[in-house]
Amino acid sequence: MKFLSLVTALCLFVGAAHAQDTAQQETANMEVETFMLDNGLEVVVIPQRRVPVVTHMLWYKVGSADEAPGHSGIAHLFEHLMFKGTSNNGPGVFDAAVKSVGGEQNAFTSYDFTAYYQQVPPDALEDMMRLEADRMRNLVLTDEVIETERQVVIEERLMRVDNRPSGILREAINAALYRNSPYGRPVIGWMHEIEALTREQLIAFYDRYYRPNNAVLVVAGDVDVESVRELAEKTYGQLETGPELPPRERPTEPPARPEREVRLHDPRANLPSFTLNWFTPAYFSEQRETADALLVLSEILGGGERSRLHQALVVEQRIASAAGAFMDVNRLDYAQFGVYAQPIETRELDAVEQAVNEELQKVIENGISESELETAKKVLASRLIFSQENQMSRAREYGTMLMTGGTVEDFGKTRERIEAVTVDDIREAAQNYLTTQRSAAGYLLPEPPQEEDPA
């Protein structure tokens, strides 16, 4: 399950990425500034001037978790449609402007946000702002454009989900884990609902959410705050503010008693794999200490080769080819904690599952040692600094924070939050939150062996 180990790295990185120690704060982060335009657009500027590149990202506070029931996939389909041209700049104009300066552009949709970005030389920043501001309000949505792009999104869904057993299983695990929260729905949407989305629904979605007062602009790289302010006023500043949106209060999870697990038998899986997933307090919720404790625990339990799961399952017992843990903190309502293991042979599946549960039980009953905690803190602190080497990851870190309940006061606090975690915090968090009631297990299994013909 390669995708899970990738997720581990990303989540830890992005989630934990906003800290530096004091020295770092001065060299790398001293100049981060924020301001707000009159129309409500919040702007974050992160100067970082080694190479002549600027990352321009516009984030909207809307994602799949904001979709109305029955409209799953609308946030993501809409993201695609944003590339289709406006009344001022026809199809292809924006892409050509990016490409002619050697730039890159793309976008992504998640549960709680949708973001658009370009990486370009600093000279091209004004053009990017003008074009991005333009498509916030002036998109042209014809039936033809929508139908073609719907087909593209259907192909994307086939590629990411329906064509691969791991994609099919992941979708089913989330649906089992969240029975009431919209996190149970796939970001890309259910196929039958993607097929049914209408032009009217898409236009209503655009008019409601694509407004300056529902957006955050993040500019990182070879820029200074004053010129960004000036350019932002000149471009985004001309947009009218939209209607005030209600707070993002989504349905939450009720307590659950039955154990939940999903199993997928698939002929492509020659060896089985196993995951356990929990929904846990969000990173910027009132239970921040719990989120911090679990984040540190994910490193100790399954962050890499020195982690408890890897050591127990891969090195000592030799029953797994891979084992680890991950935590996705880039969400508004719940974070998601998970562990995974791949048995080295099919017959070891039960032993692997048992060993994973034993390792979890050890943490819940005995906690972790002071020295494990100190080492994990040091490693996480280094990694926070390493993650700053890339201006795109810095832009993402600040954008994600503001989309998932963080505020500018949270900038630069991750290191502090990690430092404050104690062994007791970790044991308590594991006891209270890594429970069967908050979890769903997933099994990817080979086809059962064919029955021999008794004759």
Place this chain on the structure above:
Amino acid sequence: MKGYRSMKLQSLSHHAASSIALLALALSAFVLPAHAELDIAEVTSERDVTAWLVEDPTDPMVVISFAFLGGTSQDPEGKEGMTDLMTSLLNEGAGDLDSSAFQQRFYETGADLSFRSSRELVAGTIRMLADETEEPLELLKLALTEPRFDEAPFTREQSVAISRVRAEANDPDDQGQRALMAALYGDHPLGRQATVESLQEITRDDLASLHEKTFARSDLFIGAVGNIDQERLATILDEVFGDLPAEADPADVPPPDINFGKKVVQTYDRPQSSIQMVYPAVGAKDAEIYTASLIAEMLGGSGLVSRLFEALREERGLTYSAGAYLDSAPEWGDLTVNFSTRGDQTEQAIDAAQQVIEEFATDGPSQEELDGAKQYSIGSYAISQLSSTSAIARTLVGLQRLGRGRDYLERRVELFDAVTVEDVQDLARQMFSVEPTTLIVGPVEDGDQ
């Protein structure tokens, strides 16, 4: 990132033989350097170890990237998987330290060290905090010069590698990729893949001997970036690399004789087909690499604008991703067009792609289209190759490996500018007059097409 609108997702699937393709990427698609300004110094130590350095005193980090010639194409017949296995054991014990002691000491430094093998290189990167480099470097030196290949980690990693081969045995994409490599490269080492049997044949002595032949100063390229000055780097070069043997002794691997015109079908009942079409191209050291790179860019390049993207996605909605990329070793290369589409559209999509390619080969690009591709290729270097401390370090290694010279960052602009419409047309005709080798994985029968 569910909604990533990128077309790059599958772009490296062709390199199934290598563990990680970061360096392969640096050496292939974006081999073309920049006009971005970068002050590169060459540092040579007392013991004659050379590295390129980009010093940045404001950087809190130091990154050192290095690569030895070697790589998976060195694997002897019947022992495929040897280089990957050797690479995976480099952090499993060295000198006086067994696996656990080595890893724990390294882990506690907070630095990070990764090794990877690609087709032609065994490479590594170490990322450190600028004021805490001593212990990580001491451990790196041990890993490079005195790896132990102890029995316990050896048998463990061998079983893990075997398990991974078994895990993929029924996966149509993995099996299709294996079949494609075999079809393209035949008996050449690139056509052979690790199997359960080949992994079982490998011994600890094999790994020790491969290490000895590969890890030497003669075939070594080093890039250092961050808060480190020339003097300190020279000291580090001697400390870490100075004790390596002078001369490497790699096996002589000739370029492959690539088989075109083959058709590989991996039938599997799933909703979508994935298609790869492999055409001849040129090597990274070939004078025509700039032309070839522009061809890939215009046909299916890295932006959201290209002929294939336009025809298959924007006009017809046939695919989420469609692209063309060069896979260029120093001496040879090929170009792969790839896309995926609903099973019942497979034929339609292949026809549409072929039409795009034929038109391009027949009429060539317009001057405007070529100028656009040049502008992109010249301007994109800073973003694609210099976006972080680590990226710069890897780029420095890649440039040295191709013998580019430190002035190459300025020269590349001229080299691109010199390409004419006629150059493109000539090379495109040569490349695309050859029937490609095609892989189709999906709900199609062999003979449907």
